[in-house]
Amino acid sequence: MPVNTNSTGSARTLSVPRWIMPMLAGAILLIYPFLVSDYYIDIAFYFGIYALLGLSLNIVLGEVGLFDLGHAGFYAIGAYVTAILNTRYGIPIFVLLPVSGLAAALFAYIVCSPIIHLKGDYLCIVTIGVGEIVRIALINNPFDLTGGPNGVFGIDFPRIGELLVIDSSLEYYFLIWAVVGLSIIGLISLQNSRIGRAWNCIREDGIAASASGIDVRYYKLLAFVLGAGLAGIAGNIYASKLMCVSPESFSFWESCLMFCIVLIGGMGSIPGVLIGAAFISLFPEIFRPFAMYRMLVFGSVMILMMMFRPGGFWPRKRGGVSYRSLMEDSGD
């Protein structure tokens, strides 16, 4: 996706209309799957999954600035709720789409309520802990529900009777990108709402925010609940696409990848998240010829990116001003 240099800074008067870029991206996404083989459609599907996960973490990390390195836990809850309810009780995947989102959101509400007062890195380790607890619990197969290290098999396709059955790469591709598209529309309107402004205010200065009458605790929890809900929805689609879920898909490493998606793209920036997700999901594919050296390249590129674009590829700006917390030491 080309970076639109016209829309930033001094060249504002020359800028192309704002709707051009999203229209262009949408058009490319619509045409793309008809030009390539199933293999590349699947790659674009996983790009979509990472985009959705990136968007979900972006609410917590990007909008409110809360360090969450356990987001894979919420993703896992969504995927396992789908897997268990579908394989045991035959509840259709589409019905479980909101259910898994709600379950992950409820889980986030329960575990985050007591820890939401923690600051910065302390919150970070607690979220890591929550993510690890979820993963270990899934491995240990509580109440014979999660199938242990092997996970749950035989998850159905999303279907509405026999009318609509999503069972090909192409259909999954459109499903995930439709969900991503709807989420983006929702998130943009959130960004421009009272809630979005409150979130950004908390990120820039929590004390000033609470002094201005913003209920910091409520808005932080809201971010966690919404972020977890979206991750749960991603888990639902992922589970039905793979037809099986296992704990290793939800490791600490996945949480780190989501963290990188948000930071590589630019905190709080929706186009940035898409670029970050593209990097994370497409890079290992593009560099497949390097075989075992590709992750060496991957690590080095991450370092280089942070050297040359520390604010991310597409940092979010409001009125041409970049956010303070991205550029300065926000530790204390």
Place this chain on the structure above:
Amino acid sequence: MHLLLEQLINGLTIGSFYALIALGYSMVYGVLKLINFAHGDFFTLGSYLGYTVLVFGTALLTAHFGLWGGMMAATVVAAISVSIVGIVVERLAYRPVYPAGRLPAVVSALGASIFLQNAIMVIWGPRYQAYPSQLIPNMHFQFGDIFITLLQIIILVFSFLLMSVLYYVIQRTTFGAAIRAAAHDRHTAALMGIDFNKVILFIFTLGPALGAVTGVMVGMYYRQISFTMGWNYGLKAFTATILGGIGNIPGAMFGGLILGVLEMLGASYISAAWKDVFVFLILILVLIFRPTGLFGEKVAEKV
């Protein structure tokens, strides 16, 4: 009763591993406010270097220095090489990113971690490697009902020695005072004539070296090493750092020991499969009631 005592000693052994790794995290965090994700991989690298020296150099080394000398040499070689790697990583991956703030540095650290982990995989191969057995005579001592192996005693004594030296350096020497000053307020410390670059050089020499020594000890204790083990130990050590109060050197030591003991007690009295859950639950409980860790100071917020 004797199960409890034995588990306590096992717990202290792995706790001292966590404590030594946690020191590296804590020093870096204290001065730079950076979670050094690559630290776990310094530990792995040390373990692999020690393995190579022991496997391919034992004959030569033990001929010159004897068995104990050979093992010391392996440890020292690992420590020195890894501290050089630590300094290089700091120069190449962290220093250019500091001015941009904390979060880019975290991503850079993750990148460095991925790089190191995969470099280890490329060099030594993706399979498990086994440390040579019978390095340390398989002796054990009996006190009443409890058995302690010679290896455990060596590990405990050696790590407590290292921790006391570090404690002394940080708390009692002028240089240690400089480090603590830099950790407290780096700009004022610079005005007082403290060379910040020297402080960074020091923590990135000592932290990785301690990690490497731990890596060699873990290799000897468990005999089996893999290129991914840095994640797990790194995560535990980071947990220990937070448990003790991040940036607090004695806190990191106690945090590590407490974590090790809790883990062993959880494994033997509750369930081995759930021991990590137990550890993280304790951590979360501690943080709910003491949000800055067990030994962390309450810092008034600057507005």
